[in-house]
Amino acid sequence: MTIPALNHEQREQALDALETDEFDVLVIGGGVTGAGAAFDAATRGLKTAIVEAQDWASGTSSRSSRLVHGGLRYLYNLDFALVAEALRERGRLLTTLAPHLVKAQPFLWPLKTPVIERAYSAVGVGLYDVLALAGSGGKKTVPTQKHLSKAGAQHLFPDVRSDALIGAIEFYDARVDDARLVINLVRSAVRFGATAASRTAVVKIQQQPDGRVTGATLRDAETGRTLEVKAKSIIMATGVWTETTESMAKTRAGLKVLASKGIHIVVPRERIKAQTGMFLRTEKSVLFIIPWMHYWVIGTTDTAWHEQLEHPVPTSADIDYVLEHANAVLASDLTRDDIIGTYAGLRPLLQPIGSDEAKSAKVSREHTTMEVTPGLVAIAGGKLTTYRVMAEDAVDVALGKQAAAERPSVTKDTPLLGADGYQAVVNRRGEIAARYGWTQERVESLSDRYGSEIDAVLALVDADPELGKPLQSCDWYIGAEVAFACRYEGALHLEDIFIQRVRLNSTTPDRGIAAIEETAAIAAPILGWDEEKAAHEKDNYRHRAEAELAAQAAGTDQAASEIRMGAADVVDTTLQ
Structure with missing residues (x-):
């Protein structure tokens, strides 16, 4: 079976098509919203293009809490419609759209008082369950809440502090590899005819004298090549860069967003003894303790960010904040020595006029879509x-009411790549493990990343059995995953592999430095690197990783940002 490929050859063909064809829709921004818009447009039969200034998912969409959730805390703000909408989407992702990427995840909500808190928490979680059932037509997509005694909670979460709870409520949400979801969306859009090019920045919006958009001027960051693309409409899904992209055109209206930084720390799985995750409300935001395959993700914060937007980084104070709040409930007593990774992302929150930035956690997460000038649509806000x-x-807004009614969205029922046939892969896990001499855990990990596309990964191993071996520096991944990233998932540079695909940048103490040599050895022949290019890639990523490690020791956003920006980008994205 031929599967959609994002790679160097495909990208060159896409750039040529951008220069010669006229598109119904051009999407600017390769995060989850832009990738979703490209998939939506392509599946309606529209001639669609999508460009991204950096790598796919390189902004907010690879730096989330890695959750697909209804937003339980929003019930306390009485945002019932927002929660109901999110729970409907959670159900679709779990059952139809991406069951290989999105998995049900239990959480404990610790209770401090025996009657009142349990009562109102039970009502809140109960409403959460009711909204989820209503959104799925009465079909249960995750288990409903359970009330636990103190002993019951400690049985599921042995490392909870004895004085941190008198009982708990167990409820379910879901987890997701955020970057892989985005890359999958882009590839799924390509499957239905979309033209896609990463590292391709929009530098100008083309308009007629009356303001109507006719296309855009693009710059290929890899070569410096400039090209013109014609488009009947443009969708700007650029997150925290919304105002920057709006400024490229003469507009009659616009959206303003507040960049709010959220950070996470990563600790080894064995460091916390528990069978579930944990959800806590803090004075500034919420704290999730989320189990992943080999580690725990703990976060997040919610603070205004005023530095450069491309490379947000945690500060020492951010890390202390998360550790302090985690240790308030964990008997594990985590220290900095336990941290194997950190990352920071910027939420694009819609900013009301006269908002108090210190209270960014209270800014609405609801999205807004607006035609800022004829043919140019901006969308901001929302969540993954x-x-x-x-x-x-x-x-819909780009098409207009009549055309949208004639060509309605079909994405509610259109599975992403890897979803179709996923259950058959699950049924074959034992046979695959036996054939390749892998553990069940490894096959489960591969099938949950690639779904029914696992056969393409296995084909790489069949062609070169060395690719079936674990990476020496981190045996969570096999060499074929590096090859797949370069052949099919659009990785152009070492940083693309480590940050968005084989995710060692945020899950190993050295941010993947130990894996540079073996990863480059696999990537170089696929990406056509000579010795000089390979050396540049290795040096560039090493400098980046070292700068990120140094930045997280700084005490302020400004200092951390300046340290991080001391490492040069692998190519000039023109974002700043």
Whole structure:
């Protein structure tokens, strides 16, 4: 079976098509909203293009809490419609759209008082369950809440502090590899005819004298090549860069966003003894303790960010904040020595006029879609879980009411790549493990990343058995995953592999430095690197990783940002 490929050859063909063809829709921004919009437009039969200034998912969409969730905390703000919408989308992702990427995840909500808190928490979680059932037509997509005694909670989460709870409520949400979801969306859009090019920045919006958009001027960051693309409409899904992209055109209206930084720390799985995750409300935001395959992700914060937007980084104070709040409930007593990774992302929150930035956690997460000038649509706000609804809204506005009614969205029922046939892969896990001499855990990990596309990964191993071996520096991954990233998932540079695909940048103490040589050895022949190019890639990523490690020791956002920006980008994205 031929599967959609994002790679160097495909990208060159895409750039040529951008220069010669006229598109119904051009999407600017390769995060989850933009990728979703490209998928939505392509599946409606529209001639669609999508460009991204950096790598796919390199912004907010690879730096989330890695959750697909309804937003339990929003019930306390009485945002019932927002929660109901998110729970509907959670159900679709779990059952139809991406069951290989999105998995049900139990959480404990610790209770401090025996009667009142349990009562109102039970009502809140109960409403959460009711909204989820209603959104899925009465079909249960995750288990409903359970009330636990103190002993019951400690049985599921042995490392909870004895004085941190008198009982708990167990409830379910879902987890996701955020970057892989985005890359999958882009490839799924390509499957239905979309033209896609990463590292391709929009530098100008083309308009007629009356303001109507006719296309855009693009710059290929890899070569410096400039090209013109014609498009009947443009969707700007650029997150925290919304105002920057709006400024490229003469507009009659616009959206303003507040960049709010959220950071996470990563600790080894064995460091916390528990069978579930944990959800806590803090004075500034919420704290999730989320189990992943080999580690725990703990976060997040919610603070205004005023530095450069391309490379947000945690500060020493951010890390202390997360550790302090985690240790308030964990008997594990985590220290900095336990941290194997950190990362920071910027939420694009819609900013009301006269908002108090210190209270960014209270800014609405609901999205807004607006035609800022004829043919130019801006969308901002929202969250990863509701990307599909945001994408549908953006394409509807771009088309206009009549055309949207004639060509409605079909993404509610269109599985992403790897979803179709996923259950058959699950049924074959034992046979695959035996054939390749892998553990069940490894096959489960591969099938949950690639779904039914695992056969393409296995084909790489069949062609070169060395690719079936674990990476020496981190045996969570096999060499074929590096090769797959370069052949099919659009990785052009070492940083693309380590940050968005084989995710060692945020899950190993040295941010993947130990894996540079073996990873480059696999990537170089596929990407056509000579010795000089390979050396540049290795040096560039090493400098980046070292700068990120140094930045997280700084005490302020400004100092951390300056340290991080001391490492040069692998190519000039023109974002700043």
